[in-house]
Amino acid sequence: MGPLRGIRIVEFAGIGPGPFAAMLLSDMGADVIRIDRKGGRSPAKSEVTYRGRKAVALDMKKPEGVEAALRLIDQADALLEGFRPGVMERLGVGPDVCLKRNPKLVYGRMTGWGQTGPLADAAGHDINYIALTGALHGIGNVGGKPVPPLNLVGDFGGGALYLAFGVVCGLLESKRSGRGQIVDTAMTDGAASLMSMFYGMNATGMWKDERGMNLLDSGAHFYDTYETKDGKYIALGSIEPQFYRELIEKTAISDAAFAAQMDRNAWPSLKEKLAAVIKTKTRDEWDAVMLGSDVCYAPVLTISEAPKHPHNVARQTFIEVDGVVQPAPAPRFSRSVPEVQGPPQGANNEVALKSWGFADADVAKLQSVGAI
DSSP, rough: OTTTTTOEEEEEOOOOOOOOHHHHHHHOEEEEEEEETTTTTOOTTOOOTTOOOEEEEEEETSSHHHHHHHHHHOOOOEEOOOOOHHHHHHHTTHHHHHHHOHHHHHHEEEESSSSTTTTTEEEEEEEHHHHHHHHHHGGOOTTSOOOTTTTTIIIIIIIIHHHHHHHHHHHHHHHHHHHHHHEEEHHHHHHHHHHHEEEHHHHHOOOOOOOOOSSTTOSSSTTTEEEEEEEOOOEEOSSSHHHHHHHHHHHTTTOGGGGTTGGGGGGGHHHHHHHHHHHSSHOOOHHHTTTTSSSSSOOOOOOGGGGGGGGHHHHHHHEEEEEEEEEEEOSSOOOOOOOOOOOOOOOOOOHOOOHHHHHHHHHHHHHTTOOO
């Protein structure tokens, strides 16, 4: 079983990064119960981030529904919610109420802008949060506009991962102190944290506020993607001198101009020359030349191709659950074994509530008043 076996978590249903954070904790063995809105839809089996937990649909407008939620929270080690500031308080399950009843509770909150600040109550999405932190400005090619990196940096990286990390940190501290606390996860804070190295580089003059002109933003000819003869792409990351030398050897380049690896002024012309070389072979042909070498090379795979790559197959990086191919739990441990606890499922009130100690009479009462 996973390393979080025995931990109980109540998740208030949301979309995107909220379910993803709950999925991460469930994959690690936590017993997560999701509180859905009564009358809401059930997730499809293809909605991977909803995997691995039970769900109950509660009418939070009824006092009986609120009390049922609080009874679940009373038994929980942690709570996850991703609403705008003030929503949980209006529902009657804010941190003051919950921590009074369950003083050891770790109350995990995730928003885009945070619980405080001038923008706390404003609507937003990943693209807005990473724009505010300097992350979006640096992503894109020279002369082009900023390019959203899917919604990986704000929602999932700066939000869900930091929420899961914060909750686990809170749980560890709670075991020591016997007291719970609120975890205020802002995607702006998380995205800014992810940019730590680049802020350090900027402080030393190693980074320019010019998109596509830097070491790691496609400015360098040895750190970029290139189109191959068959219209596919490869990715090169030959930063270190020894790796760069191997790149020059594997591509059979004899042009002396390539000796000036770190001459930023030469990068544009060297990139054009390297692009012409790469386009002389197909992606598979470059695989045969460079894959597994110290060039720091990989083919750029599609979502359909990635699960079939031999390295991913060997490590079982992808699994199939209920007919849906999806990423396996990560990371891995030497003793504990994370696992998917089941496919996405909708509310199964009786099963979910009974698994958390509700008696038949309790369930019947909630049904009779329409709270579930």
